[in-house]
Amino acid sequence: xxxxxxxxxxxxxxxxxxxxxxxxxxxxxxxxxxxxxxxxxxxxxxxxxxxxxxxxxxxxxxxxxxxxxxxxxxxxxxxxxxxxxxxxxxxxxxxxxxxxxxxxxxxxxxxxxxxxxxxxxxxxxxxxxxxxxxxxxxxxxxxxxxxxxxxxxxxxxxxxxxxxxxxxxxxxxxxxxxxxxxxxxxxxxxxxxxxxxxxxxxxxxxxxxxxxxxxxxxxxxxxxxxxxxxxxxxxxxxxxxxxxxxxxxxxxxxxxxxxxxxxxxxxxxxxxxxxxxxxxxxxxxxxxxxxxxxxxxxxxxxxxxxxxxxxxxxxxxxxxxxxxxxxxxxxxxxxxxxxxxxxxxxxxxxxxxxxxxxxxxxxxxxxxxxxxxxxxxxxxxxxxxxxxxxxxxxxxxxxxxxxxxxxxxxxxxxxxxxxxxxxxxxxxxxxxxxxxxxxxxxxx
Amino acid sequence: xxxxxxxxxxxxxxxxxxxxxxxxxxxxxxxxxxxxxxxxxxxxxxxxxxxxxxxxxxxxxxxxxxxxxxxxxxxxxxxxxxxxxxxxxxxxxxxxxxxxxxxxxxxxxxxxxxxxxxxxxxxxxxxxxxxxxxxxxxxxxxxxxxxxxxxxxxxxxxxxxxxxxxxxxxxxxxxxxxxxxxxxxxxxxxxxxxxxxxxxxxxxxxxxxxxxxxxxxxxxxxxxxxxxxxxxxxxxxxxxxxxxxxxxxxxxxxxxxxxxxxxxxxxxxxxxxxxxxxxxxxxxxxxxxxxxxxxxxxxxxxxxxxxxxxxxxxxxxxxxxxxxxxxxxxxxxxxxxxxxxxxxxxxxxxxxxxxxxxxxxxxxxxxxxxxxxxxxxxxxxxxxxxxxxxxxxxxxxxxxxxxxxxxxxxxxxxxxxxxxxxxxxxxxxxxxxxxxxxxxxxxx
Numbered sequence: 001x002x003x004x005x006x007x008x009x010x011x012x013x014x015x016x017x018x019x020x021x022x023x024x025x026x027x028x029x030x031x032x033x034x035x036x037x038x039x040x041x042x043x044x045x046x047x048x049x050x051x052x053x054x055x056x057x058x059x060x061x062x063x064x065x066x067x068x069x070x071x072x073x074x075x076x077x078x079x080x081x082x083x084x085x086x087x088x089x090x091x092x093x094x095x096x097x098x099x100x101x102x103x104x105x106x107x108x109x110x111x112x113x114x115x116x117x118x119x120x121x122x123x124x125x126x127x128x129x130x131x132x133x134x135x136x137x138x139x140x141x142x143x144x145x146x147x148x149x150x151x152x153x154x155x156x157x158x159x160x161x162x163x164x165x166x167x168x169x170x171x172x173x174x175x176x177x178x179x180x181x182x183x184x185x186x187x188x189x190x191x192x193x194x195x196x197x198x199x200x201x202x203x204x205x206x207x208x209x210x211x212x213x214x215x216x217x218x219x220x221x222x223x224x225x226x227x228x229x230x231x232x233x234x235x236x237x238x239x240x241x242x243x244x245x246x247x248x249x250x251x252x253x254x255x256x257x258x259x260x261x262x263x264x265x266x267x268x269x270x271x272x273x274x275x276x277x278x279x280x281x282x283x284x285x286x287x288x289x290x291x292x293x294x295x296x297x298x299x300x301x302x303x304x305x306x307x308x309x310x311x312x313x314x315x316x317x318x319x320x321x322x323x324x325x326x327x328x329x330x331x332x333x334x335x336x337x338x339x340x341x342x343x344x345x346x347x348x349x350x351x352x353x354x355x356x357x358x359x360x361x362x363x364x365x366x367x368x369x370x371x372x373x374x375x376x377x378x379x380x381x382x383x384x385x386x387x388x389x390x391x392x393x394x395x396x397x398x399x400x401x402x403x404x405x406x407x408x409x410x411x412x413x414x415x416x417x418x419x420x421x422x423x424x425x426x427x428x429x430x431x432x433x434x435x436x437x438x439x440x441x442x443x444x
Numbered sequence: 445x446x447x448x449x450x451x452x453x454x455x456x457x458x459x460x461x462x463x464x465x466x467x468x469x470x471x472x473x474x475x476x477x478x479x480x481x482x483x484x485x486x487x488x489x490x491x492x493x494x495x496x497x498x499x500x501x502x503x504x505x506x507x508x509x510x511x512x513x514x515x516x517x518x519x520x521x522x523x524x525x526x527x528x529x530x531x532x533x534x535x536x537x538x539x540x541x542x543x544x545x546x547x548x549x550x551x552x553x554x555x556x557x558x559x560x561x562x563x564x565x566x567x568x569x570x571x572x573x574x575x576x577x578x579x580x581x582x583x584x585x586x587x588x589x590x591x592x593x594x595x596x597x598x599x600x601x602x603x604x605x606x607x608x609x610x611x612x613x614x615x616x617x618x619x620x621x622x623x624x625x626x627x628x629x630x631x632x633x634x635x636x637x638x639x640x641x642x643x644x645x646x647x648x649x650x651x652x653x654x655x656x657x658x659x660x661x662x663x664x665x666x667x668x669x670x671x672x673x674x675x676x677x678x679x680x681x682x683x684x685x686x687x688x689x690x691x692x693x694x695x696x697x698x699x700x701x702x703x704x705x706x707x708x709x710x711x712x713x714x715x716x717x718x719x720x721x722x723x724x725x726x727x728x729x730x731x732x733x734x735x736x737x738x739x740x741x742x743x744x745x746x747x748x749x750x751x752x753x754x755x756x757x758x759x760x761x762x763x764x765x766x767x768x769x770x771x772x773x774x775x776x777x778x779x780x781x782x783x784x785x786x787x788x789x790x791x792x793x794x795x796x797x798x799x800x801x802x803x804x805x806x807x808x809x810x811x812x813x814x815x816x817x818x819x820x821x822x823x824x825x826x827x828x829x830x831x832x833x834x835x836x837x838x839x840x841x842x843x844x845x846x847x848x849x850x851x852x853x854x855x856x857x858x859x860x861x862x863x864x865x866x867x868x869x870x871x872x873x874x875x876x877x878x879x880x881x882x883x884x885x886x887x888x
Binding site (some may be wrong): 028035224302312 | 462463464465466467468469470471472474475476477478479480481482487488489490491492493494495507522523524557558559563565566582583604606665667676729731734735736737738739740742743744746747748749752753754755756757758759760762763766767796797798809810811812845846849
């Protein structure tokens with residue numbers, strides 16, 4: 001059907017606008033289109049962002065059509081004079097404008113319904129290149145445009161995100177499906193979200209074990225983010241789905257209990273809320289150095305009120321004593337950043353709020369406040385469970401305040417996850433202190 | 445000093461990584477760099493994102509150096525084998541690797557401090573192209589690299605955002621300043637950060653007043669974000685600095701007390717910490733629907749411990765009673781989302797924690813839990829001050845949980861800002877309820 005080798009379908013995205021170049025707007029259209037294209041089975045290999053000058057757009061189109069058989073343009077289709085994408089397309093395809101009656105009717109209705117007059121500038125939105133297929137825009141006035149030439153496709157879309165999403169899903173994808181068969185764009189993909197292990201340790205562990213068993217056409221990526229590292233395994237246009245499934249099984253075995261979710265959209269907080277909800281268990285927090293980050297992240301999850309009772313942000317020692325019942329003598333003897341205080345805070349939070357679990361953080365978030373013995377990045381996380389577990393772990397994070405808050409969150413949630421799911425592994429071993437006067441469930 | 449026409453300095457950004465192409469990661473590095481370059485006075489004109497293949501990187505560099513005299517590469521400098529940027533640079537500049545002793549010492553210390561062995565893969569991070577100037581990375585193991593050729597500059601940076609920010613600000617910008625004089629990159633720019641007014645209201649207010657007084661070459665942008673709207677006024681290569689200064693003065697007068705800062709990097713939280721610090725005043729929080737967002741945002745600011753004592757995340761009614769002393773009778777009579785409860789929470793937080801101010805949030809964050817009388821997005825914010833002010837305001841935000849948390853933060857901080865700075869304006873008027881039994885400072 002297409003003159004292009006079916007196994008080489010690939011896409012480029014061209015986004016146009018100064019607001020993207022100067023950072024006023026983050027290019028979420030590109031990432032949304034990239035995800036959508038991958039889901040469709042045609043990987044995006046280039047994203048280019050340029051200014052809204054006609055000559056620049058034409059040159060970009062010439063470059064992108066060398067390597068890709070689908071180019072998607074976003075932006076510059078509006079009615080104002082800095083919207084020059086349509087003019088560039090006319091030049092590029094040596095085409096002329098015709099007025100589309102369906103679009104004209106839609107544009108007229110659009111303004112009528114909003115009680116506004118239709119100007120000639122607005123009517124001009126219905127002028128489309130004669131060769132283009134109109135990708136009708138139900139949500140706005142600028143239609144999408146699809147060009148086809150020698151088996152290559154070029155789609156131009158408005159830059160307003162919800163209009164772009166709408167036209168892509170309802171108009172463009174169906175047009176692509178008509179032209180490119182499913183067998184030509186097969187993508188198998190699996191995600192494992194891990195936490196408690198660094199990027200290089202995880203890739204060493206996985207790749208050392210499996211180096212010689214990676215099927216051809218399979219790509220493994222290790223994607224670090226503040227809460228852990230995602231493993232993404234992708235096979236594009238692979239012959240054997242079975243080999244892929246066997247391989248991801250091996251990956252899963254190798255990464256083992258570092259994996260907290262197989263759903264790449266599930267955050268660590270969402271996984272914790274799910275786990276606690278499953279067990280009808282409740283959690284209270286006592287946050288010092290994390291300053292509310294843990295509570296904020298947990299309450300981002302809809303339905304978290306079922307398992308999250310609340311917490312105390314104990315930024316001053318006074319609050320640790322008054323709200324959490326921490327013994328002032330312990331604070332004086334060991335300092336706020338210490339195992340005994342972390343233990344007392346975790347227990348205090350759970351007892352005071354009447355929950356199954358209590359978790360605490362106390363540390364030196366930075367940038368100042370560090371000492372040789374307790375440098376910036378030193379964080380004690382305390383854990384208390386109604387079933388008897390009571391321990392604190394020391395971590396050494398970074399010199400960056402915000403990173404230290406994120407890492408405290410990830411480590412605290414991982415301690416809870418490992419306890420609740422009963423996994424035997426415990427990667428935080430060397431610096432664990434048991435709670436005094438309470439039964440200690442050895443975390444290993 | 446440079447062979448390039450001073451008035452035409454322009455930059456391109458090359459970001460490398462499949463995670464950007466397939467939408468796993470939104471390209472915030474590009475927008476951050478775009479903002480930083482504009483602030484420096486060298487506009488970014490192209491952003492290109494490509495796969496991490498050596499040949500592709502080399503071709504991209506060849507293309508980008510035609511039009512730009514500064515190219516910044518982000519990503520692909522890590523220690524794993526899919527990090528090929530350094531190899532591409534060696535080919536592109538026909539260069540060889542040398543081991544940098546300072547970087548080697550830093551990398552060794554980095555792992556030593558974390559109690560981990562230094563592998564040969566890690567040591568290889570200290571191998572840098574012989575021609576490159578090392579842009580030292582205090583926060584990670586991959587250094588930045590700066591190349592110079594015929595007046596053109598190429599900087600390669602790691603893709604980890606906080607490392608990229610650090611190296612750009614501390615190493616790259618000073619190197620650029622040495623080479624390109626300020627007069628060659630004249631951009632006059634002023635920011636006003638506002639809160640408490642919507643984008644269209646603000647632009648109507650400013651533009652109606654000033655429409656016929658905008659100098660040529662001056663661009664005004666209204667940039668909405670969750671905490672408010674920024675006004676950015678830019679003049680590129682303008683002749684008259686005086687006209688610009690006169691004009692921004694008018695803008696400042698028109699936007700008036702909606703302006704909370706003139707520093708575009710100062711967050712609303714940082715402004716609050718500054719204001720409270722100036723007055724040696726302290727704050728306590730009682731958060732229900734915002735779930736820790738306010739505390740988290742305030743404690744993101746270094747030095748916030750001076751004015752922020754802490755708070756209670758009172759997600760359950762039980763916590764509101766036990767930790768904040770809210771009368772259970774009030775909860776029963778009015779429900780948790782009510783003015784009396786907001787008033788009691790704010791007062792309870794301040795009294796319990798012994799602070800000058802107490803602020804509370806209680807509302808329906810969504811997505812569920814709304815009723816016809818109290819739909820999703822209904823939020824009461826309570827305010828108590830030791831000087832006698834005690835009131836609560838009702839807001840109607842959105843149906844989006846995370847947006848409602850952000851908006852609660854912005855509104856709460858704006859109430860505090862207006863009180864502390866004594867501004868007469870108060871845009872939250874129609875839905876204010878005075879505290880019972882305490883002197884009421886009329887917010888208007």
